[in-house]
Amino acid sequence: MKRVLPFLPLLLLVACSDDGSSAVSTAAASVPTTAAPATTSTAPAPAPAPAPVTFTAEVWADNWFSLYVNGELVGEDSVPITTERSFNAETITFTATYPLTIAMVTKDFKQDDSGLEYIGTARQQMGDGGFIAQITDTSTGKVVATTTTGWRGLVVHRAPLNTDCLSSANPSTDCQHEITPEPADWTSPTFDDSAWTAAIQYTAAEVGPKEGYDTITWSPAAALIWSGDLKIDNTILWRATVTAG
Ligand SMILES: [Ca+2]
Ligand SMILES: [Ca+2]
Numbered sequence: 001m002k003r004v005l006p007f008l009p010l011l012l013l014v015a016c017s018d019d020g021s022s023a024v025s026t027a028a029a030s031v032p033t034t035a036a037p038a039t040t041s042t043a044p045a046p047a048p049a050p051a052p053v054t055f056t057a058e059v060w061a062d063n064w065f066s067l068y069v070n071g072e073l074v075g076e077d078s079v080p081i082t083t084e085r086s087f088n089a090e091t092i093t094f095t096a097t098y099p100l101t102i103a104m105v106t107k108d109f110k111q112d113d114s115g116l117e118y119i120g121t122a123r124q125q126m127g128d129g130g131f132i133a134q135i136t137d138t139s140t141g142k143v144v145a146t147t148t149t150g151w152r153g154l155v156v157h158r159a160p161l162n163t164d165c166l167s168s169a170n171p172s173t174d175c176q177h178e179i180t181p182e183p184a185d186w187t188s189p190t191f192d193d194s195a196w197t198a199a200i201q202y203t204a205a206e207v208g209p210k211e212g213y214d215t216i217t218w219s220p221a222a223a224l225i226w227s228g229d230l231k232i233d234n235t236i237l238w239r240a241t242v243t244a245g
Contacts, residue, residue, distance in 0.1 A: 050097040054138045057092040060213045061106050061131035068103040068187040069096045081109050089212035093138075100242040102145060103187035106131050106226075107157075108234045114175035115159030115234055116166070126166065126231040130207030134222045135242070145242045146222035152196035153227045156180045157235035186237055193239045199225040206230065 057075065059065055063086045066076035075092035086109065108129030111117045117127045135145040159177030160166070168174040185191055201223040209224065227233040 052095045052097055054093065054095050055100075055144070056136045056138055057094065057133060058089065058136075058216045058218075059092070059104075059131065059133040060087075060089045060209060060216065061133075062087065062129050062207065062210070063109040063127070064107045065090075065131060065133075066105045067092060067133075069094055070101050071103075071185075071188045072096075081107055085210070087210040087212055089216050098242065098244070099189070100135075100145065101187070101189040102135070102238075102240045102242065104131075104133070104238040106236050106238065108231075110157070110159065110234050112172050113157075113159055113177045113179070114165070114171040115157075115177060115232065116171045116175060119171055124166070124171070126160065126163070127234075128207070128230040129233065129236075130202055130209070130224050130226050130230060132209070132213075132218065132222050132224045134216075134219050143219045143221070144244070145240060146219050147199070147225045148221065148223050148240075149199050149201050149225065151199040151225060151238050151240045152193045153199055153239075154180065154183070154186075154193075154196045154237045155227050155233045155235070156182055156237055158229075158232055159234060160232065163232075182237060186239070189241075191239070196237075196239065197227065199223075199238070200228055201225055202230065 057067055059067065059077070061077060064077045064079075064081035067074050074094035075090065077088070077090055079086045079088050106129065109117055109127050111119050115126060116124055118124050131147065133147045134143050136142065137144045157177065157179055160171070160175035161178060162176050165171050165175040183191070202225065204224060207224045207226075207230065227236050
């Protein structure tokens with residue numbers, strides 16, 4: 001009798017294990033027979049995703065810029081606009097898929113909303129802006145986008161509106177300004193920029209490009225652009241679209 005008892009629990013364990021695995025295998029077998037027809041008969045074949053492409057953007061701006069592609073910030077001028085003579089060229093690498101919606105913010109330096117710089121010194125003046133950019137598809141080496149008069153801009157900070165304040169001892173109160181709020185989602189591919197104004201092309205003599213400009217080999221198609229006034233238009237939003245590779 002003493003030798004039989006220890007075997008009883010072992011026999012019970014084996015019996016339970018058999019029941020359990022048998023139940024699991026029945027459930028597992030039933031899942032594909034009900035789920036498989038639903039996925040194959042109702043879901044359309046997904047369109048292949050556009051292949052991401054690597055690009056290089058080269059930008060020279062007086063004085064500062066940020067760059068968005070397809071609604072995403074991909075880079076900005078590494079030299080703070082508050083740096084005196086913040087002139088430099090930037091090279092930014094990013095990945096995106098065609099078509100590209102290029103959006104940029106460009107800022108001419110202003111000390112405050114008067115639009116002036118060097119306030120209170122003998123050099124108190126209106127600063128001026130201007131910028132140039134080109135984007136190269138690194139898989140082909142081809143320049144696929146450049147600043148042109150096809151770019152559309154929205155001036156969001158304009159000052160001084162009354163240039164007779166230039167010699168004022170208190171330009172911060174005497175100079176008038178106009179600030180336009182940034183439209184919602186203005187970097188998005190779907191944003192409607194048809195009311196924005198076309199860029200103006202300027203000569204190098206008019207913009208006076210400085211440090212960094214000569215370090216880039218610019219495409220002949222790349223133009224120095226700004227909005228209608230190099231001095232009074234201080235902050236501008238820009239958009240351009242690149243449809244082909
Ligand atoms: Ca400037
Ligand atoms: Ca200015």
